[in-house]
Structure formats: C-alpha cells, structure tokens
Amino acid sequence: MSHMDKIDESGGQMESRADEQSSYLRGGIASVVLTVIAVLAVVSDVLPDWAAWTTIAVAGILQAVAQLHWFLHIRLHGQAWEDLQLIFFTILILVLMVGGTIWVMGDLSARMM
Amino acid sequence: MSQARHPGLKLGHEHDPGSGEVEALVFGFWIFMMSDLLIFGCVFATYVVMLPQVADGPSAAELFHLRGPLIETTLLLASSVTIGFALLETKHRADQRRTTLWLAVTFLLGAGFLFSSTHSLLGHLENGAGPSRSAFLSAYWLLVPLHALHVAVGCLWIAVAAAQVWIRGFDWVTTGGLLRLSIYWHFLDIVWIGILSVVYLGAMI
Structure with a gap:
C-alpha cells in the first residue's frame, strides 16, 4: 500500500x-x-x-x-508507439487472413453452384 | 505522464520498485491478447464461410433471437465499466475494500453473462441444434462457447485477483495482475461486439 x-x-x-x-x-x-x-x-x-x-x-x-x-x-499521441503498432500489425494480419478466407471460399462456393 | 508502452490504465510511476517489470509484463500480455484476437479472427472467418452450410438444419435466421444476446451485451458492457472502477480504486485510493467490491460486482455481471449464454446454448441443444447438426452449427458452437470459455476463465481470474488484493494488499504483483486482468476483460468485450454484430445482428437481416 x-x-x-x-x-x-x-x-x-x-x-x-x-x-x-x-x-x-x-x-x-x-x-x-x-x-x-x-x-x-x-x-x-x-x-x-x-x-x-x-x-x-x-x-x-x-x-x-x-x-x-x-x-x-490507447491513444494516438502521448504514449509510446509499441502497443499501437502491435494493434495495426494485428489488424493487417486479420484483414489478410479473414478477408482472404471469406473472399476465396465465397468465390469457390459461388462456382460450385 | 511517462511514456507507458502498454494499453490499460497507466498505474505506475517510474520510481516505483518493480514498475519497469510490470510494464514489460503488461506489454507481453498485450502481445498474447493480440494473438488471441487472431485466433478469434480465424474462427469468425470459419463461421462466415460455414453460414450457408445448414444441411437441412435450422439456419441462423430461424435459430437466433435478439433478446438473450442483448441482455448479454448489457451485462458484459456494464462489467467492463465496473472493472475500470476497480482499477481506479486501486490507483487513486489503494482501497482494498472498494477494489474488492467493484471486482465482486464485475464477477457477478460476468456470471450473469455466463448464465444467460449457457441458457441459450442449452436451449439450442434441446431444439436439436447441437454442434453435430450442420457445418454452420459446428462453427457456431466453436465461436460462441470459445468466447464464453474466455469469460469463465476471466471470472475465475477475478476471484483470484480479488482474494490476492484482500490478503496481500497492493504491491506490484497484485496491481500488475489487476492491470492485466482489466486488459483481458476489456478485450473480451471487444470480441463480443464482433459476435453480436456478425452472429446475432447478421442473422436478423
């Protein structure tokens, strides 16, 4: 205390x-x-x-x-960059993986119809 | 204001013993949280891909109602605010009783979330909408119980953290633990936004 x-x-x-x-x-x-x-x-x-x-x-x-x-x-200013950088990197990976998966599998599904 | 390199309430002062260690631990924990977010992201992608694959079972539109998820949203959001208040009592008053009290409120809200969530999952089971019914339901039973499991672990963690504060008082181990707990709990609320939007609101369109 x-x-x-x-x-x-x-x-x-x-x-x-x-x-x-x-x-x-x-x-x-x-x-x-x-x-x-x-x-x-x-x-x-x-x-x-x-x-x-x-x-x-x-x-x-x-x-x-x-x-x-x-x-x-989490702020854009007044603090160190590391945590924000980590968030942006994670969002980038998420967009690639989630967006890519939905795009590719949706396309595949449409062609199978 | 020190250049804190971690999310969450900035508790420490550079001169405190152990504050550098806490900062490193909290930042490491944030890395773990982000990798957990990637797991959730992949499960979300699976869910969206499997959404039309209902195999004569019930579809999302037939199965889901908004009432339960909205109750769960309210409970989880309120608990995110109350755990913030617990951290404020720790930071500004170092008040063991009030910190434990707010943690208890957070625990009860989390338990209410789990009760409501379990209730609706059991309801699905009774209606023959278990995980083996269709690919869509397998993905649903992967996503929503995975989040509920996180909340259950969080509730256990709250109980342990409250006991630690009650017994040990505030040192850098217990306050650092509270800080990580609050980050974990806020993170679960952010994942829930995705579940409410994609699973439940999406099913209503």
Missing part, C-alpha cells in the same frame, strides 16, 4: 481520477449508443440489406475503437 499513497499526494493526480472515471462512463455511453444504432438498423426493417450491413459494420468498428480509446486508454 505504501508506494500507492504517494499518488494521492499530488493534486494533479487527484483531478485525473475524475477524468479517468468519466473516461469509463463515456466509453460505456458511446458503446450503448452504437449498439442501439446497430440494433435499430436491423430491427426497424426499413433499410435495404446492404445499408443494414454497412450500419452494423460501421457501428461495430466505431464501438471497438471507442472501447480501445476509453477503456484501454
């Missing part, structure tokens, strides 16, 4: 507690709003299929970014 007490002594750190608390709340509210948008896009049944898919995809990606930002505190 000893070394943790030092943090409380500086006023700046005490103020950032409120900031950090609101960070989690903002992340939560943003996630709820984006989930509601995605659900409404599907349940309302007014959008054509492609528009519903696009809304789900955009809302999902935005929600992932919102959670990386407000929950995991």
Whole structure:
C-alpha cells in the first residue's frame, strides 16, 4: 500500500481520477449508443440489406475503437508507439487472413453452384 | 505522464520498485491478447464461410433471437465499466475494500453473462441444434462457447485477483495482475461486439 499513497499526494493526480472515471462512463455511453444504432438498423426493417450491413459494420468498428480509446486508454499521441503498432500489425494480419478466407471460399462456393 | 508502452490504465510511476517489470509484463500480455484476437479472427472467418452450410438444419435466421444476446451485451458492457472502477480504486485510493467490491460486482455481471449464454446454448441443444447438426452449427458452437470459455476463465481470474488484493494488499504483483486482468476483460468485450454484430445482428437481416 505504501508506494500507492504517494499518488494521492499530488493534486494533479487527484483531478485525473475524475477524468479517468468519466473516461469509463463515456466509453460505456458511446458503446450503448452504437449498439442501439446497430440494433435499430436491423430491427426497424426499413433499410435495404446492404445499408443494414454497412450500419452494423460501421457501428461495430466505431464501438471497438471507442472501447480501445476509453477503456484501454490507447491513444494516438502521448504514449509510446509499441502497443499501437502491435494493434495495426494485428489488424493487417486479420484483414489478410479473414478477408482472404471469406473472399476465396465465397468465390469457390459461388462456382460450385 | 511517462511514456507507458502498454494499453490499460497507466498505474505506475517510474520510481516505483518493480514498475519497469510490470510494464514489460503488461506489454507481453498485450502481445498474447493480440494473438488471441487472431485466433478469434480465424474462427469468425470459419463461421462466415460455414453460414450457408445448414444441411437441412435450422439456419441462423430461424435459430437466433435478439433478446438473450442483448441482455448479454448489457451485462458484459456494464462489467467492463465496473472493472475500470476497480482499477481506479486501486490507483487513486489503494482501497482494498472498494477494489474488492467493484471486482465482486464485475464477477457477478460476468456470471450473469455466463448464465444467460449457457441458457441459450442449452436451449439450442434441446431444439436439436447441437454442434453435430450442420457445418454452420459446428462453427457456431466453436465461436460462441470459445468466447464464453474466455469469460469463465476471466471470472475465475477475478476471484483470484480479488482474494490476492484482500490478503496481500497492493504491491506490484497484485496491481500488475489487476492491470492485466482489466486488459483481458476489456478485450473480451471487444470480441463480443464482433459476435453480436456478425452472429446475432447478421442473422436478423
């Protein structure tokens, strides 16, 4: 407990507690709003299929970014590059593997019809 | 602000004993999380490829309802916020009681998620939609229970971490462990966005 007490002594750190608390709340509210948008896009049944898919995809990606930002505190500036580089590299591999798999297998499936 | 090279709440100060070690451990854990994300990505790809292969079994549109997944979304999202609050109590107050309390709330929300998830999976089994029914259902039973298994391991980890904080108090071992736990838990919520979007919302279109 000893070394943790030092943090409380500086006023700046005490103020950032409120900031950090609101960070989690903002992340939560943003996630709820984006989930509601995605659900409404599907349940309302007014959008054509492609528009519903696009809304789900955009809302999902935005929600992932919102959670990386407000929950995991990953920022573009003010911190070292390594964790962000790792995320970008992982996304690159994911796009290649997942996108490639779906593309190739979808093409194969279409030719088998 | 130090140039922290890991995600999650920045707990440490450079002068703290063990803070460099914690930073290296947390960054290593983030590498593990990203490789876990690759596994989930491959399982997602399998699911999407298998989606039309229903083999006279029920299709996604016939099988899924939004109610259960939306309850699970709410529980998991709330638990992501409460584990953040547990970390804030650790960082700013070093308050064992409040940290353990928020961890307990997170545990209960995670357990609620598992209850709802297990309930709907058992419902599928009763309706003859087990993993051996079709290629689509095999992929579904690979993806969703894999995530639920992660949540179950996370719940176990929360219990262990809470006990450690309760018994040992805060040193760099327990706070570093809490930091990794929170990263793991937030990561599970991000994977769940994908499951809700691709599996459940996708089935409604």
